[in-house]
Amino acid sequence: MSKKIHVSTTVxxxxxxxxxxxxxxxxxxxxxxxxxxGAKEGxxxxxxxxxxxxxxxxxxxxxxxxxxxxxxxxxxxxxxxxCHGHLHPIQKCxxxxxxxxxxxxxxxxxxxxxxxLDKNPNPSEHDIRFNLANNLCRCTGYxxxxxxxxxxAAELQTR
Amino acid sequence: xxxxxxxxxxxxxxxxxGKRPVRHDGTDKVTGKAIYTADVQLPNMLHGKIVRxxxxxxxxxxxxxxxxxxxxxxxxxxxxxxxxxxxxxxxLMGEAGQVNLTELAANCxxxxxxxxxxxxxxxxxxxxxxxxxxAASKIKVEYEVxxxxxxxxxxxxxxxxxxxxxxxxxxxxxxxxxxxxxxxxLQFEKGNVTDGFQQADVIVEREFRxxxxxxxxxxxxxxxxxxxxxxxxxxxxxxxxxFNCRQQVAELLQIPVSQVLVVxxxxxxxxxxxxxxxxxxxxxxxxxxxxxxxxxxxxxxEVFEGTGPTPGSFARVKLGAKKDGTLVAGEAWxxxxxxxxxxxxxxxxxxxxxxxxxxPHAKVDGFDxxxxxxxxxxxxxxxxxxxAFACEQVIDELAEKLNIDPIELRLKNAAKEGTxxxxxxxxxxxxxxxxxxxxxxxxxxxxxxxxxxxxxxxxAGFWFNIGGASSCSASVNDDGIVCLVEGSTDIGGTRTSIAxxxxxxxxxxxxxxxxxxxxxxxxxxxxxxxxSRVTFATGLAAYQLGLDLQEQMKQRAASIWDCDPTSIxxxxxxxxxxxHSLTFKQIAAKIPENQLDPVVGRASVAPEGSxxxxxxxxxxxxxxxxxxxxxxxxxxxxxxxxxxxxPSYVEGQMQGGAAQGIGWALNEEYFFDAKDQMRNASFLxxxxxxxxxxxxxxxxxxxxxxxxxxxxVRGVGETPIVPPPATIANAIHAxxxxxxxxxxxxxxxLWKALSERA
Ligand code: FES
Ligand code: FES
Numbered sequence: 001m002s003k004k005i006h007v008s009t010t011v012x013x014x015x016x017x018x019x020x021x022x023x024x025x026x027x028x029x030x031x032x033x034x035x036x037x038g039a040k041e042g043x044x045x046x047x048x049x050x051x052x053x054x055x056x057x058x059x060x061x062x063x064x065x066x067x068x069x070x071x072x073x074x075x076x077x078x079x080x081x082x083c084h085g086h087l088h089p090i091q092k093c094x095x096x097x098x099x100x101x102x103x104x105x106x107x108x109x110x111x112x113x114x115x116x117l118d119k120n121p122n123p124s125e126h127d128i129r130f131n132l133a134n135n136l137c138r139c140t141g142y143x144x145x146x147x148x149x150x151x152x153a154a155e156l157q158t159r
Numbered sequence: 160x161x162x163x164x165x166x167x168x169x170x171x172x173x174x175x176x177g178k179r180p181v182r183h184d185g186t187d188k189v190t191g192k193a194i195y196t197a198d199v200q201l202p203n204m205l206h207g208k209i210v211r212x213x214x215x216x217x218x219x220x221x222x223x224x225x226x227x228x229x230x231x232x233x234x235x236x237x238x239x240x241x242x243x244x245x246x247x248x249x250x251l252m253g254e255a256g257q258v259n260l261t262e263l264a265a266n267c268x269x270x271x272x273x274x275x276x277x278x279x280x281x282x283x284x285x286x287x288x289x290x291x292x293x294a295a296s297k298i299k300v301e302y303e304v305x306x307x308x309x310x311x312x313x314x315x316x317x318x319x320x321x322x323x324x325x326x327x328x329x330x331x332x333x334x335x336x337x338x339x340x341x342x343x344x345l346q347f348e349k350g351n352v353t354d355g356f357q358q359a360d361v362i363v364e365r366e367f368r369x370x371x372x373x374x375x376x377x378x379x380x381x382x383x384x385x386x387x388x389x390x391x392x393x394x395x396x397x398x399x400x401x402f403n404c405r406q407q408v409a410e411l412l413q414i415p416v417s418q419v420l421v422v423x424x425x426x427x428x429x430x431x432x433x434x435x436x437x438x439x440x441x442x443x444x445x446x447x448x449x450x451x452x453x454x455x456x457x458x459x460x461e462v463f464e465g466t467g468p469t470p471g472s473f474a475r476v477k478l479g480a481k482k483d484g485t486l487v488a489g490e491a492w493x494x495x496x497x498x499x500x501x502x503x504x505x506x507x508x509x510x511x512x513x514x515x516x517x518x519p520h521a522k523v524d525g526f527d528x529x530x531x532x533x534x535x536x537x538x539x540x541x542x543x544x545x546x547a548f549a550c551e552q553v554i555d556e557l558a559e560k561l562n563i564d565p566i567e568l569r570l571k572n573a574a575k576e577g578t579x580x581x582x583x584x585x586x587x588x589x590x591x592x593x594x595x596x597x598x599x600x601x602x603x604x605x606x607x608x609x610x611x612x613x614x615x616x617x618x619a620g621f622w623f624n625i626g627g628a629s630s631c632s633a634s635v636n637d638d639g640i641v642c643l644v645e646g647s648t649d650i651g652g653t654r655t656s657i658a659x660x661x662x663x664x665x666x667x668x669x670x671x672x673x674x675x676x677x678x679x680x681x682x683x684x685x686x687x688x689x690x691s692r693v694t695f696a697t698g699l700a701a702y703q704l705g706l707d708l709q710e711q712m713k714q715r716a717a718s719i720w721d722c723d724p725t726s727i728x729x730x731x732x733x734x735x736x737x738x739h740s741l742t743f744k745q746i747a748a749k750i751p752e753n754q755l756d757p758v759v760g761r762a763s764v765a766p767e768g769s770x771x772x773x774x775x776x777x778x779x780x781x782x783x784x785x786x787x788x789x790x791x792x793x794x795x796x797x798x799x800x801x802x803x804x805x806p807s808y809v810e811g812q813m814q815g816g817a818a819q820g821i822g823w824a825l826n827e828e829y830f831f832d833a834k835d836q837m838r839n840a841s842f843l844x845x846x847x848x849x850x851x852x853x854x855x856x857x858x859x860x861x862x863x864x865x866x867x868x869x870x871x872v873r874g875v876g877e878t879p880i881v882p883p884p885a886t887i888a889n890a891i892h893a894x895x896x897x898x899x900x901x902x903x904x905x906x907x908x909l910w911k912a913l914s915e916r917a
Contacts, residue, residue, distance in 0.1 A: 038191020047842035078191035098807035103188030104427025141818030142850035
């Protein structure tokens with residue numbers, strides 16, 4: 001068994017330290033070592049977006065990031081979206097707009113959508129579809145997901 | 160877009176049904192708290208890994224696990240020899256009928272031969288996934304490679320490589336005398352087709368081919384098994400039917416069903432592919448051998464190569480009509496592959512091919528054919544999409560030849576109450592005509608489509624809803640909140656649609672019911688989630704449960720008022736008697752105050768027969784003649800939902816099914832090389848639709864109440880995948896004049912068809 005490596009990082013605003021093997025992905029460490037199972041594994045090779053988290057403000061597929069790479073970085077996961085008992089508007093709009101069925105893709109979509117709205121508060125339908133194309137959903141046909149992101153953008157604008 | 164209620168043909172006025180409450184499990188799912196199987200962690204848990212065949216067809220000469228077992232951190236290895244002897248053992252499994260246990264076990268761990276690339280051969284349990292991976296690569300399997308076959312018509316040939324030396328074609332109950340890959344030949348007949356075709360003025364006959372596609376659920380198969388020291392086996396798993404899973408595992412391991420407890424976790428999509436067991440018995444064997452809990456999660460390539468695709472198919476469909484458009488006869492010859500083991504989707508294929516039309520004379524022949532692919536599994540309306548791809552294009556061509564509008568031609572021949580399907584059943588009240596009329600009157604159909612290489616297509620689809628057993632129970636809390644436990648695993652928001660039916664029956668708000676999916680120890684037997692049955696059948700159980708609770712609430716009110724319970728009337732959740740009046744919640748609060756018996760209700764149902772759901776889709780496409788790429792510009796799905804319990808989730812089913820159907824139409828396929836190896840076993844190469852590939856999918860819900868449900872509910876989950884390939888094929892034909900008779904209609908395929916024509 002290979003020797004473990006010490007990594008210090010920030011997850012959802014809290015400093016976190018962990019020991020990992022060089023071969024472990026960020027997704028594996030989040031889920032196995034840190035018990036943050038919100039990010040999901042759909043493919044484990046960067047093709048479905050279910051594992052999306054933000055790494056220094058940029059959405060990444062955490063299954064293809066090595067855990068040792070996040071030394072000193074800031075990570076945000078779906079668990080960090082709601083704050084003080086209140087859902088983020090994107091979460092609320094997904095809920096109210098029935099933008100999820102099985103829900104396994106939802107954490108990834110929420111993080112990707114947040115990253116999009118952070119940098120483009122007023123995206124067109126095409127912007128949304130283009131940015132969300134990293135994430136696969138097999139249940140919804142995307143219609144209600146796109147509409148939920150539109151609704152969240154509108155709600156965030158009125159704040 | 161037409162509003163759902165405008166098209167509702169039922170009489171009743173509902174308080175809860177038809178509203179759009181936030182789903183009960185929603186908050187957990189948008190915050191990452193919902194527990195799916197892969198999220199389950201147990202102390203001391205090991206991780207299992209399957210060793211899979213690199214060959215499409217081979218004899219297993221030997222398996223040597225000694226090197227793997229010698230590795231530190233490796234705890235157990237199992238092979239087919241760890242299953243009990245299942246020779247000649249069959250199990251009666253609900254609507255799946257007689258299941259051959261030897262074959263079911265051999266699909267989980269190959270015995271003697273591997274029948275497809277990706278076929279499981281052995282499994283190992285180790286301290287973590289990485290050690291398990293390494294150990295799996297050190298299990299040495301020696302193979303003698305055999306010739307293989309993956310195209311259904313090739314597999315039917317006399318000189319095809321044989322998968323099962325003992326398989327004899329079953330033709331209407333008669334067994335052939337020599338071995339073959341054809342497991343079953345079905346035949347259905349109505350009237351006399353020869354006479355029928357003689358009356359035809361126009362006849363169209365075409366041949367169609369479709370490639371295998373995968374259900375593509377985003378959550379890979381996963382299980383955690385714990386074989387406890389008290390011999391109880393506990394399984395946390397992603398299954399569409401916890402009781403069906405329990406039975407399969409118990410039968411395969413030859414232990415009593417009640418020795419197995421199945422805890423259904425949240426399930427990340429199923430679409431028919433998470434009914435049969437793959438990992439569950441294997442993880443159980445590993446747990447028993449190692450004495451530790453074992454988790455197994457498939458990788459995506461294992462999901463593609465080792466689990467259920469839908470059949471690849473060949474269809475020849477012939478229809479005859481009179482000049483005025485009256486269909487006089489239809490004939491279909493369908494061959495569907497079932498993959499490695501018999502028992503594919505040919506039965507429903509045969510029943511669905513002509514199910515939209517009233518044909519006086521029809522004949523359907525169907526063949527279930529083994530070949531070197533994973534055993535095919537259900538995929539949303541299994542067998543119907545391939546059949547509709549064929550039939551609906553022939554209808555379109557007939558309409559063109561007869562110069563009749565394609566909706567009018569369908570209306571003229573539409574199946575309705577009293578129509579007898581070729582496989583026997585006579586329809587009760589169905590809503591196909593209403594769907595066609597809704598299509599005809601839709602803004603989409605009436606709008607003008609212009610531009611070069613653009614075209615509009617329309618096609619119909621059919622699926623039936625099965626009944627089957629469902630149970631639920633509930634208790635009424637002092638605050639009037641009703642806790643509902645039901646047995647149907649929730650793959651698309653059904654907890655809410657069932658809770659809403661209970662709320663409607665009780666006259667309380669949907670939010671006042673708290674639904675939960677019970678494990679197999681805590682709820683009565685419930686057949687699997689599939690066949691569009693849950694909102695219909697488990698909903699029926701919820702309705703009966705509501706009546707039971709209401710009766711008990713009447714009794715409690717009667718004790719409070721000291722009157723005869725039969726003198727109490729209930730209207731919208733308000734209980735009244737002789738000037739007294741209490742709401743449901745008020746009675747609930749008075750139960751402890753008055754030291755009355757708590758209210759606990761139960762219901763179980765097993766509705767017989769089936770109901771029927773029809774859909775019609777419209778698509779506008781643009782074809783790029785340079786590349787063969789098709790862009791879907793606009794899409795509308797229309798469907799009869801009977802009564803849409805939660806319209807958002809009905810729309811969601813229609814949109815999701817349509818998107819899967821569009822993927823099937825335009826891009827998805829199992830791509831095999833010369834050695835019958837799948838070459839695109841990843842999401843990157845298999846390429847399901849992303850949101851950039853699709854337009855908004857408009858929906859029109861038609862509501863023709865189902866006569867066999869108190870609220871008129873019909874299942875809606877499956878029909879929406881049926882029309883898309885034919886709809887898009889018809890649209891491509893309208894755009895560029897080319898008939899695409901092969902799926903997928905991918906850029907290379909369409910480009911080739913266009914260049915051959917030029
Ligand atoms: S699991 Fe990371 S992209 Fe699919
Ligand atoms: S909701 Fe199931 S994959 Fe998106």
